[in-house]
Amino acid sequence: MIENIFKDNKIANQFNQYNDVLEQVLGYDKIFSYFSGKSLDTILDYGCGPGKVSLRLAQQTTAHILAVDESPKMINLAKTERAHKNVTYDVVENDHLKGVQDNTIGGAIACYVFINNHSEKRIQHIMAEIYRVLKPGSRFMVLDTNPNTTGIPFSTFQNGETGKHYGYGEPRVETLHVSEDEDLILHDFNWPNRMYEGNLKKAGFLNVQVSYPVLSDFTIGQLKEIEKTYHYNHWTNERTKSPFIMYQAVK
Numbered sequence: 001m002i003e004n005i006f007k008d009n010k011i012a013n014q015f016n017q018y019n020d021v022l023e024q025v026l027g028y029d030k031i032f033s034y035f036s037g038k039s040l041d042t043i044l045d046y047g048c049g050p051g052k053v054s055l056r057l058a059q060q061t062t063a064h065i066l067a068v069d070e071s072p073k074m075i076n077l078a079k080t081e082r083a084h085k086n087v088t089y090d091v092v093e094n095d096h097l098k099g100v101q102d103n104t105i106g107g108a109i110a111c112y113v114f115i116n117n118h119s120e121k122r123i124q125h126i127m128a129e130i131y132r133v134l135k136p137g138s139r140f141m142v143l144d145t146n147p148n149t150t151g152i153p154f155s156t157f158q159n160g161e162t163g164k165h166y167g168y169g170e171p172r173v174e175t176l177h178v179s180e181d182e183d184l185i186l187h188d189f190n191w192p193n194r195m196y197e198g199n200l201k202k203a204g205f206l207n208v209q210v211s212y213p214v215l216s217d218f219t220i221g222q223l224k225e226i227e228k229t230y231h232y233n234h235w236t237n238e239r240t241k242s243p244f245i246m247y248q249a250v251k
């Protein structure tokens with residue numbers, strides 16, 4: 001088994017094709033609305049994958065986006081398909097942001113990255129590295145699949161088997177529906193809330209807060225707008241159950 005499945009060409013390409021409408025509506029949009037009102041020099045996108053979020057962040061803010069990933073395939077896809085004058089895509093090695101000075105970055109995000117890491121020590125190390133480069137008072141936002149809804153089918157994906165209990169850090173299979181007749185099978189890990197809370201605090205972060213966005217947070221009018229924007233209305237359990245968790249913390 002390779003350490004990071006996103007280094008595989010086929011997986012990187014399939015992930016690139018996945019329609020991330022749910023992630024946008026119940027995750028990324030909250031990140032964009034937080035950062036779009038700020039005038040920050042640089043925002044770090046750790047584990048940027050093919051650059052879908054980095055590009056949108058660059059389009060919705062005036063910041064420079066430093067987008068890093070340990071998969072060279074993902075960085076190649078990002079550079080080829082989502083180049084932008086305000087985004088620098090780079091391969092990160094040994095979980096170290098080479099050349100990035102302490103206390104220099106105005107905000108950071110890590111979207112669907114920690115669930116892909118089986119080593120808690122490594123997650124601790126990455127959180128500490130992000131803490132190192134952030135300016136005091138700046139925000140770190142983390143999105144991952146919700147460990148409390150493992151096994152529940154959502155319209156675009158299912159994480160874990162229905163009815164199965166997963167232990168701390170236990171491997172889990174995630175199925176992303178790439179198209180009507182194609183699923184992308186990912187292997188990730190079940191990290192409960194206490195892993196995020198404990199390690200964010202250990203890294204030094206303050207005001208650690210979690211939220212569980214669901215579609216019923218929106219008014220009927222807002223949901224109609226969302227459906228028009230994304231040309232999508234095949235909602236299922238995400239109406240009342242949260243597919244994702246979002247952590248926010250401050251240095």
Ligand SMILES: C[S@@+](CC[C@H](N)C(=O)[O-])C[C@H]1O[C@@H](n2cnc3c(N)ncnc32)[C@H](O)[C@@H]1O
Pocket residue numbers: 004006007046047048049050051052053068069070071074092095110111112113114116117126
């Ligand atoms: C599910 S993709 C998410 C990509 C992007 N953040 C998004 O939301 O579209 C996870 C990405 O995290 C990267 N990743 C996982 N563990 C990592 C680590 N320890 N260091 C750097 N990148 C990592 C993978 O290579 C992959 O590109």
